[in-house]
Amino acid sequence: MAGERDSAIARKGRQIAVVIAATMVLWLAANALGPMLGLPGRYALLFDLAAIAGFIYALVNILQLWRMRQDQNRG
Template sequence: MNRPDPDHARKLALQARLVAFVLAGTMLLWIGVQYLGGQRGWDARYVFLFDFAAIAAFIWALVVTYQIWRSRRG
């Protein structure tokens, strides 16, 4: 029976932690920008810029999460 490599498991755990921080930080920043944009009357194009940045961060997190999942299965 193969024993899991501790270095590989540690690397996956660090990647998962990074994904968690990116997701939490993105949500907090996105909510804050939405609130500030509404309070200060920013143009929609600036708010959409932050929306697209948040979408990019979520896609990155999804891709890395999928890679972690595939690595643990294999």
């Protein structure tokens, strides 16, 4: 039982790391390619909002991970 919980915590941590890294890389790429492709400035706002959504998703998952670890330490 404890092994399953540990692996679930590790899996969630890796998922969070991938989401944060992918969000940052995609946001940087979009901001670099946007002007090169001649996209209007409103697309930059769209890219920013998508990045914010990715980071909020990661933050929610970080809080869930923290709760999982707290529950594991208590019981």
